[in-house]
Amino acid sequence: MSTLEIKNLHVSIEDKEILKGVNLVMNTGEIHAIMGPNGTGKSTLAQSIMGHPSYTITEGEILLDGEDVLEMEVDERARAGLFLAMQYPSEITGITNAEFMRAAINATREEDNKISVMDFIKKLDKHMETLNMPEEMAERYLNEGFSGGEKKRNEILQLMMIEPKFALLDEIDSGLDIDALKVVSKGINSMLGDSFGVLMITHYQRLLNYIEPTFVHIMMDGRVVKSGDANLAKRLEAEGYRGIRDELGLDI
Ligand code: ADP
Ligand code: MG
Numbered sequence: 023m024s025t026l027e028i029k030n031l032h033v034s035i036e037d038k039e040i041l042k043g044v045n046l047v048m049n050t051g052e053i054h055a056i057m058g059p060n061g062t063g064k065s066t067l068a069q070s071i072m073g074h075p076s077y078t079i080t081e082g083e084i085l086l087d088g089e090d091v092l093e094m095e096v097d098e099r100a101r102a103g104l105f106l107a108m109q110y111p112s113e114i115t116g117i118t119n120a121e122f123m124r125a126a127i128n129a130t131r132e133e134d135n136k137i138s139v140m141d142f143i144k145k146l147d148k149h150m151e152t153l154n155m156p157e158e159m160a161e162r163y164l165n166e167g168f169s170g171g172e173k174k175r176n177e178i179l180q181l182m183m184i185e186p187k188f189a190l191l192d193e194i195d196s197g198l199d200i201d202a203l204k205v206v207s208k209g210i211n212s213m214l215g216d217s218f219g220v221l222m223i224t225h226y227q228r229l230l231n232y233i234e235p236t237f238v239h240i241m242m243d244g245r246v247v248k249s250g251d252a253n254l255a256k257r258l259e260a261e262g263y264r265g266i267r268d269e270l271g272l273d274i
């Protein structure tokens with residue numbers, strides 16, 4: 023089992039404090055959903071865990087199995103087992119999707135344990151089938167000309183190929199039609215187990231109908247203000263954020 027601990031995390035962008043003391047502990051085998059109004063710092067949290075350079079950590083800690091993540095470069099964080107699927111995946115010309123994934127897998131492995139071409143192709147075929155992806159998508163340049171839905175599917179394919187310890191999924195449900203959402207959820211659900219944990223950022227209960235969270239956290243104004251189980255998301259759907267604000271006496 024692995025543990026990702028976020029302790030009293032404060033993060034600023036251009037001197038504006040966005041995260042104001044986030045606390046969160048996740049173990050592999052668990053699915054954590056983060057919900058919260060727009061602009062509350064959900065993406066900032068995911069980007070800060072992964073080490074995006076625009077975000078300045080002013081206070082607090084992020085530990086992966088006790089190791090200081092904040093001391094690691096982005097690629098070291100990936101090698102340590104962290105993976106971020108982004109709200110807006112970027113396009114990269116000149117490297118095919120398959121080349122990218124093979125390099126990403128091998129980057130996490132020792133010299134004498136690189137994945138063979140045969141094993142890579144077998145694994146790729148299997149996962150692309152799960153995700154109903156046409157074979158040619160593996161040979162296209164990374165995300166170039168992919169539709170929004172294809173990009174999301176491709177992020178999940180990368181996740182399944184790379185098999186990180188913790189996946190951070192930032193609004194992977196946005197812009198997906200119901201069929202694509204089912205496929206993406208199927209891919210994520212196929213990875214669940216003792217050695218894999220998920221932090222899932224979403225605006226909508228809908229995604230949680232397909233991927234059942236162990237814990238739901240509500241973020242408001244740069245903090246986790248309430249945590250609960252899957253019922254908390256259902257309550258949000260019914261009451262909106264107003265109910266939570268009133269209960270907690272929050273004026274935000
Ligand atoms: P969420 O994902 O919850 O919608 P974000 O983490 O994207 O929220 O943003 C939190 C706050 O940080 C917002 O007020 C947003 O305007 C601000 N912000 C995000 N990115 C930047 C940036 N690159 N420069 C300046 N402000 C930013
Ligand atoms: Mg947003």
Ligand code: MG
Nearest residue numbers: 064065066109
């Ligand atoms: Mg966001």
